Amino acid sequence: MIWIMIISFFLMIAFSVPIAFAMGGAALLYVVVEGIPLSTMAQQFFSETQSFAFLAVPFFILAGNLMVHGGIARRIIDLANAMVRQLPGGLGCVSVVTSMGMAGVSGSSVADAASVGSILIPEMKQKGYHSSFAASINASSSVVGIIIPPSSTMIIIAWLTNLSVAQMFLAGIIPGVLIGLTYLVVTVLISMKRGYPSEPRPTLKELAGSIVRAFWALLLPLFLISVIVLGIATATEAAALSAVYAFVIALMVYRSLNWNGLIRALRESVYSTTVIMMIVCTASMFTWVLIREGIPQLISDLLLGFGLPAWGLLFVMVLIMLLFGMVMDLVPNLFILIPVFFPLAIELGMDPIQFSIVMLSTLALGLFTPPVGTTLFISIHLAKVEIEETLKDLWPYLVAGLAVVLLVTYIPQLTMWIPGLIN
Template sequence: MMALILFISFLVLIFLGVPIAFSLGLSSLIYILMVDIPLNIIPQKMFEGINSFVLLCIPGFILAGNLMNAGGITERIITFTNNLIGHIRGGLGLANVGSSMGFAGISGTALADTASIGSVLIPAMKKEGYGAPFSVAVTSSSSTIGPIIPPSLPMIIVGTLATVSIGDLFLAGTIPGILLGIGLMIVTYIISVKRKYPKGERQKLPTIVKSFWGAFWALMMTVVILFGILSGYFTPTEASIVAVVYALLVGMFIYRDLKVHQLPKILLDSMVSTAGIMVLVGFANLFGWVLVSEQIPQLVADTILSISENPIIVILLLNLLLLFVGTFMETIAALVILFPVLLPVAAQIGMDPVHFGVMMVLNLMIGLSTPPVGVCLFVASSIGKVPIGRASVALLPFLGVSLVVLLLVSFVPQLTMYLPSLFD
């Protein structure tokens, strides 16, 4: 009964428009008051949730991403990808996906990708004659590549929860992220050919090389981070600080677009973003503790395994549950609450925690561009001035490709585990 009240209060708060972090906190407070648990449990559990050395890398990566964005990284990546593949039919759409793949190594968040690349490419695509719903759909769907290709904030959360190597998780997401990007490019090309969308002029090799060198230092951030972590030169937390120093040097002395007077605002924006994530993690940990108190994890595990113990069926059920949750719950909150709940189920059918972590993150990323609460779809629709309904219809072919990649990741463990196995 208490668990039912917890979930009802949480859902009511969500549909009333209360931010997800406070919905988690308030519904947990209602439960605690009704069960008559001392209120000091709230700060204790919130502190437990954020008291992790690994989580210290979150502010570092957020700050590094903001520094690189202010340093003109978005335009350089877009210019390079457009020069490279813009001459193909639907070139701007392909450049949109390619830019998201390049931008993934900078931001690590899907929403930053949507806002940064979408604000540049959606108006440009509309001006060139691409359909507005198509432009929004390409941007929204491709932005979900960001948290799959390293560095990735959701992967950091997974590593913290499962106490597994964040370097392994970063590597495990690389092939699925590239597969997703290629799949979205194929759909973009097919639709562009069918609708006779424009193509740009083929650029000469010197122009392509020049634009590559323009984006080179930005794209190298991913290489520096992965090499440092996997070689043991620094931990993920230390890697985030290295990324900040790297972003400062590149932005101020190589690109020279980052100015000293911009730093206070960049620091403030990074502090606000970090605070928001930490509050969310704290409240989500409190909510998760309540679920454990009510034995919800065991109930979920027993329910799923009572339907079937066949690994194929169980994986399909996990995917359906996560896709549904991803349509209305914020990614980090969903991870903190559900990963400890579902990991034992995955373990019982023999899934490696790294494999399951990548599968779960991919599920939740797909949810970011799926109604009713797909925030990336909302942002892209707002930029493109397209109603959500029309954008959702245009999104369907891209959603289909994302689901195919999800199934491949779910049922072909080698796609995620091959690269980590090389460094064992």
């Protein structure tokens, strides 16, 4: 029966059934056929939402939307422009650095792809960049939005694994920055090969002015991480404070948040929270069935049965996570893969915080790869280009991102150094 459930799940995905309904429908099929009381699944459906820690998710989403609709993206773009526009492919480099800056503000790759891409992709096309290249840069660089803290996805992982949110935030800093810098190098190399233009070097006055204008926006991630790490507030309380901070900054300091922007920020926050929580509820049902049938242990035993060394087994796990990231959304992947791979990684001697970042970084690559890649489809829509044209410009970023993921996998210091310093 478990295989019928899994097959029905993938069949529903193949017929474009939303992932939340596919997981819930497949789990419900299993329950009905097995004769399990529906009240059991109803309890399972709602039980995962009864968590104080989960309140942080809508607050972080709201803070990000307030910053985006409050005109913060333009200030961060101006700062990135003053920092790197003189490099080959200046506007492409600005796109990468802006995504890194927006990551600490919005905490969402989708929001970064939409807000940054809507401004920079038209400018890049106007400067002579290929549409496919502009879309590829925006789609790939925006994935650091969920790796560089703060990140609502990290909170979900921490909740699923009973890990410290503060430790997760600290561990994600170096891997997120490293991926961003790697994409910056790839952009420069491709731009040099194709002869994309660089922009005039900024004056010191212009650079200082852009730093001042973006100061309050860039202070948000430092504020959040500080209050959590120092124990001043829990992750949920810090998320609520960040929403208040974003509202005050956008409305009273920058004075760029109008009534329409506020309504759009609230509407998008409600929509995003609803989607995430619906996926969480149905994914918890699906995962409950998998655990009940012993599927995580079965897969773990199967992988261990190959007799691979620890490094080889970790490599296989990364490839499997990359494949899952390509065909499914990130949050349901967490519910499916964490019960399978976490005990195995710990058995191999890997720190759970390190493996959390490895899993997050690997699944993040799936955000810009077909057939599901969310940031990819946002970017090609903004660039008005076909997905087939974009693939040739996308693969260098995928290879570079996978290389960084493997570095993070095999070099624990890349994730554990900063948490170790704070401890």
